Amino acid sequence: MSEQPAARKDVVPALADTSGLKEPPTTRRGLRTRAALVASARTVFERDGFLASRLTDITAEASCSTGTFYTYFNSKEEIFLAVMEAARDEMLHPGMPHVEEADDPVAVIEASNRAYFETYKRNGRLMRLQEQVATIDDDFRRRRLERGEAFARRNAKSIQKLQEDGRVDATLDPMMTSRALSGMVSRLAYSSFALGENWSVDDLVETSTRLWANALGLTAER
Structure with missing residues (x-):
């Protein structure tokens, strides 16, 4: 394996690749809704664990519909990446x-x-x-x-x-x-x-x- 360039040795990589996430909303309401979903997902993931958590648990915690969830995220895996990004x-x-x-x-x-x-x-x-x-x-x-x-x-x-x-x-x-x-x-x-x-x-x-x-x-x- 070749040695990494010296300038990059101390660069700390992101914990999750969020490049595939949907673009964040541009309205204040959209930003608030997305942030509420991310916060609710963190609560559910920490409470129930990743495997046992369901999208319906997250939307219930955020007091929104499943349709609203899919406006901002495509899956449970995607919102987990958003949780990690928010906590970075x-x-x-x-x-x-x-x-x-x-x-x-x-x-x-x-x-x-x-x-x-x-x-x-x-x-x-x-x-x-x-x-x-x-x-x-x-x-x-x-x-x-x-x-x-x-x-x-x-x-x-x-x-x-x-x-x-x-x-x-x-x-x-x-x-x-x-x-x-x-x-x-x-x-x-x-x-x-x-x-x-x-x-x-x-x-x-x-x-x-x-x-x-x-x-x-x-x-x-x-």
Whole structure:
């Protein structure tokens, strides 16, 4: 497989391909109706799961007819993509921020972990829904993997910069380390906020940050 151009390595792909969706309405009423359908679909999907949800459940939640639904969407799959698109900015997490030379890397890791856990807590049911759809939709699964890879590369670049500055164990492979530690944080979040283990954000941040720091060989700002 050929290497991707360097300029594109950190580009985070969209979670869903919405290019095939119908053009959005141009009237205020149409925009309100479409938005109500998307919000209702998210409620139904999170409540019942993707497979068990029916179009009639969505239209009932939105207090509109099936005919109105088909004005804006062709299928349950299409409105699911619209739900993911609407939640994109809310769920997007940039990974570990770039670490400037003067920054305390442990503090940066802590802030990044806190932002991730808080975002996950707000969207736990939608995260669980993503896991379900990824098992039945190959394109959606591929896009999830691509997004995870992009975030891992961002974190790996930060780890490599810390290695070059002599602040992190130079024997660690940056990409493998990023994948391992990011996977740990992701699984903690999923177990707590999607599956209902219900650990507090503070406890998750404290433990995950300490594990990140210990794994990288960071102790304190030098």
